[in-house]
Amino acid sequence: MRSVLRALDLLALFDDTHRSRTVRELIDESGLAKSTVVRLVATLEQRGLLWSRGDGRLTAGAGLLRWAALAQDAWRLPPEAQACLREVSERSGGESSRIYVQQGTFRVCVAQHEGTQPLRHVVRVGEEMPLWAGASGHVLLTGADGRQLRRVAAAAGRGEAFEEELAARVRRAAERGWAVSHGEREDGVSAIAAPVTDEDGRVVAAVGLGGPTSRFTDERVERFAPLLADAGRALSRLRFIGGR
Template sequence: MTKHQAPTPRSDAADVSEAGGVRSVQRAMDILSLLTDARPVVSIREIVDETGLAKTTVIRLVQTLEQVGLLWATAKGYTAGPGLWRWAHLARRAWELPPETQQLMRELAARQRETVNLYVARDIYRVCVAQQESPQPLRHVVQVGDELPMWAGASSKVLLRDASPALLTRVALSSPYGESHVDTLREWVDGVLKTGYATSAGEREPGLSAVAVPVTGRSVAVVAALSLSGPTIRFTDDRIADFIDDLKRVAARMSERGFDHPLASPA
């Protein structure tokens, strides 16, 4: 959608009929998601333009969010409210990895000089739950909490190792390739089962490569994927072999110490 193609406002009546349902909650979350580091304040006009909601609906939702402390009115618009502090504190305690695990990731990033990510599966998506950035100027970085598709990428292949046929089909249907992508997903899963790792090169983003290995739980089920990612030009065969060995050593230590995370599958 371009700036010149504003969405058609939804009727206020339709919103009222959904006021007690999931749709109104989703709309409120859509408003909150407009706030970013680059845009810490958002106006009513911006909310209307970007959500496509009627102005009266936006005003009602914003007033409710302000009343519960999730938004705060300023002279320039609305910003994150103080009520989010409590949620942020709870989220940090729940999401933050043990210091030992964080140290292992820091040391891995320092040795290999590429970005280290830890992903867990969430339905047909993978969620980045921890990261240590590469010390190099040219590097690959995602944000902690970002959801990425599972139909491509080294970490996705690892996380799908124990996936059911039904889940593989759903992941394939979410891809640009449709249901025919199931065969490719099965080949990737077989590869991880045989080798214990997965690689990718330009599958989701041109010029980006990654290597990933599984972090397992007590039942040896995959609970997370540990990866190194960066520009494809630096991922030579020799480097990839070194990445795999180092990743496997670190993942084994994580698995031995135990990996506990709210989004990790029960193991």
């Protein structure tokens, strides 16, 4: 199990900023022994998950293309869900609308409708963000037990007091059926989100709006809240999260 986790950690070091890496970079960034990295890289190359270029640098392997296609198919929004996101964006005055799901101590953007506002906050589909920060994270954590909340709070690295602070935010989100945040993850950025549930009423996703704090005034937040609550209920009825 440890070898699997280490191999996945190496793959996670490749992103839009670091599309290729040297073995030396993987050693330095992972903190693993050289022999361990060399062994894991060889295994990942054999499985097609890494590719060694002619210049000696490593990049994502062709074997990932099949997995990428499977993921895109599983998470592709049905037309009704796409229309719902578009309507939320339009009725909000052109803010960007997004859907997030939980993945460990992170939340991942799985869909979005880009807003029309000239100044907007850009989030790419597939981008990971910390679960402890932001309105969507608060919504996704409603229903989480104490152990899970402690794990998420610990990932923030803000000390023991933050656990109760996070728990209070999550309780408030559960009580009113939506959450709002201002500058929790990034200064000047605000968001509001509502839950998407499965047939048993469990929160499986969060639908939200995000943009500059200057546009997320109390008055507009009050207007956005019922809009997102309605969208959350409509998306819940579609039962599309994770494929159909």
